[in-house]
Amino acid sequence: MANSEQQTLFAFDCGATNWRLYRTQYDLVGNRVHLIGEPTPSPLTSFQDRRLPAVLLLSPDGTELESYGEMAQSQVDDETNRLRIRDYFKPCIGSHLDPNPEPHQLRYTHQQALTFTRLILDAVLAQLLREKWRTGSFDERAVFSFAYPVHWQTAHDGVIFKDFEKVVQNCLPAEVHENLRYVSEPEGAI
Numbered sequence: 639m640a641n642s643e644q645q646t647l648f649a650f651d652c653g654a655t656n657w658r659l660y661r662t663q664y665d666l667v668g669n670r671v672h673l674i675g676e677p678t679p680s681p682l683t684s685f686q687d688r689r690l691p692a693v694l695l696l697s698p699d700g701t702e703l704e705s706y707g708e709m710a711q712s713q714v715d716d717e718t719n720r721l722r723i724r725d726y727f728k729p730c731i732g733s734h735l736d737p738n739p740e741p742h743q744l745r746y747t748h749q750q751a752l753t754f755t756r757l758i759l760d761a762v763l764a765q766l767l768r769e770k771w772r773t774g775s776f777d778e779r780a781v782f783s784f785a786y787p788v789h790w791q792t793a794h795d796g797v798i799f800k801d802f803e804k805v806v807q808n809c810l811p812a813e814v815h816e817n818l819r820y821v822s823e824p825e826g827a828i
Contacts, residue, residue: 645666
């Protein structure tokens, strides 16, 4: 009989307005997968109504994350914090390669949008470790899946996808890089 190994899949959809995170567990027996339960929405406290608003509030010096999600979104009306709010940054990823970007794609530079993605992903992963994983660090039992727009991999020789992949890899320890999966958004929806 083949060895059975239980793994946990954390599936991320880092959307323009909201992020979603699903979790499921499965047994890996040889090259077969047996789901232990249906994928369920993230149980993290920062995710409200199955979503995390893709909004962040930067520190006063603009270098660190002060808050994210609903907490940051609640600061939009505070005039002292409004200039430190960053939202709707995903459409700016890769827009520097588009010959005719839309106005909303010019709100931030490509690099800024990747930095904002990294800041939120770092925070969500730290929260995931603290609230649900509880082992101190991710290990080979944790598998991560990230959805991405198809054109990130097909246009411009895939340079946009490679930049996104680097952001994800920089947020996770090298020991789990072989457990990273990337799925195009249409495929992920199926």
